[in-house]
Amino acid sequence: ETGVTQSPTHLIKTRGQQVTLRCSSQSGHNTVSWYQQALGQGPQFIFQYYREEENGRGNFPPRFSGLQFPNYSSELNVNALELDDSALYLCASSLNRRMNTEAFFGQGTRLTVV
């Protein structure tokens, strides 16, 4: 077990709604990254938070936003949900922002937008 916890595990939302997903990072890790994994695909990088600031961002629109707290836990917020946002959202915790060490992943939140 990695020590990275995500909540909730499953969620069903209606198109146009907003959602907040949560992640607690592994002890001692100051970097959290979020990934979106559509069915049958590899995970895609959304963004990375390092010491409470967004440090890097993938090809996702601004309605995907996040926060990192002083204890390094993190939230992913998605506004104006679309059907294509249905996916497994994975949080990864790592020792540093350069991702040159192993990243530990949580079990993910499966979001379904109807």
Added chain:
Amino acid sequence: AQKVTQAQTEISVVEKEDVTLDCVYETRDTTYYLFWYKQPPSGELVFLIRRNSFDEQNEISGRYSWNFQKSTSSFNFTITASQVVDSAVYFCALSAVTTNAGGTSYGKLTFGQGTILTVHP
């Protein structure tokens, strides 16, 4: 930009067979890191191995072995004497440092599409 290709979408073997999962990557960076992750049905990505671009030494860990060949940009993964518990989706990933508009560097994992491995009893 980085790219990872796992040409095998699905592989099916019978228990005790050896199986090799292929991974080919593209990057212009001279310093990068390669990873393999396993994703069981529970969804969590389980870290298996990390390799940096300067270390081409092959590695063996129990029934697992990895063959890194920089000349062909490949990082293949072999499971010897496969077991039913090896059934999962396996992802190859690449990490290289990127610098954002503010001049801060960060790394991100670029994953392949994954290979679904099914081991039959």
